[in-house]
Amino acid sequence: MSRFPAAQGWSAWPAPAKLNLFLQIVGRRADGYHQLQTVFRLLDWGDSVFLRPRMDGVIARVGEGAAGVAEADDLLVRAAKILKNESKCVQGVDIGIEKRIPMGGGFGGGSSDAATVLVALNRLWGLGFDFERLAELGLRLGADVPVFVHGRNAWAEGVGERLTAIDLPSAWYLLASPGVHAATAGLFQAPDLTRNAAPAKIADFLSGTALGNAFEPVLRRREPAVEALFEALARIGTPRLTGSGSGCFVEFATRESAEAALAALPVGVNAWLARGADRSPLLDAVESFTTGASPSG
Structure with missing residues (x-):
């Protein structure tokens, strides 16, 4: 109730x-x-x-x-x-x-x-x-x-x-959390954060040439739990970081493929599925x- x-x-x-x-x-x-x-x-x-x-x-x-x-x-x-x-x-x-x-x-x-x-x-x-x-x-x-x-x-x-x-294509996502709270303010001040990337265009993203996250290398170096999660997710796809937090995701074209990937993850990985809206x-x-x-x- x-x-x-x-x-x-x-x-x-x-x-x-x-x-x-x-x-x-x-x-x-x-x-x-x-x-x-x-x-x-x-x-x-x-x-x-x-x-x-x-x-x-x-x-x-x-x-x-x-x-x-x-x-x-x-x-x-x-x-x-x-x-x-x-x-x-x-x-x-x-x-x-x-x-x-x-x-x-x-x-x-x-x-x-x-x-x-x-x-x-x-x-x-x-x-x-x-x-x-x-x-x-x-x-x-x-x-x-x-x-x-x-x-x-x-x-x-x-x-x-x-x-x-x-407009984005239909997709399902395997989401995962390492249980680490990433402090956004601290990450923005990190000396190894890239702050001068060449501006991209929407077409660069749609063609797949712009898919990175500036915070990913910084957070993976700072947080062993995030690095371990990336290693686990790499077994079932291409993991990516979202925002400036510690959460990660892997994209799939269908629900069936996302469900199969979730089932293949090692025991103990905190992961779940969601559909893109x-x-x-x-x-x-x-x-x-x-x-x-x-x-x-």
Whole structure:
């Protein structure tokens, strides 16, 4: 039984994970932020966010939220507060979550959770903000939030906020986590991180000539658990790192081939399967809500 039942006023909203199919750093801005190029691939698997509007204006987290994250620092709570402040909305909300996306894995869990709060609360509170406005608010919370707000696979530049929708072929992914929390800030400061890669074009990615991840060699040298995971995954395909986290993935054309690879992995490897999505299931949930159906996570 759900901890957040619909009978008690809760609605459930999906917060899908993502993969970075390619990631490189092409420079650094005057403010110190790195300029990236990457491809975001949304997945049909992720967290579930639960929301229950309240009329007293209070924003409260129900349950523990993400492990070790204080309520004041929780991106779910911060997203709701930003939206409330910008809209001058008098309503509040109770927020709950069922976490599936591992923290620090590079699968975008925190950013996706925040985006789901922005998009779903915009609907529940009846604010009428468009996706561009919501993405601008989301950028205050993290560079990956806008892609989850827009809900489309995308080529991204800048700090990750300049998005160009991109069509990607159907694919299944074997995802794996070594159980290591990669500290993004520390990786960006690593002296052996390549920060001046030659800019690529979308055509370079589509042709397969741009598929690397700038953080992969750095993290494999720093974390024995990540290196060991790469070695295990190399037995069933070509492993790649996602984002600046420790999570890895192997791409397959069909579910059957992905399932066979999962079965062939050594015992003890923390791995699971997910399908690539053409668009975010969050968009489907919002559309279902507008037609009167109940969204589901």
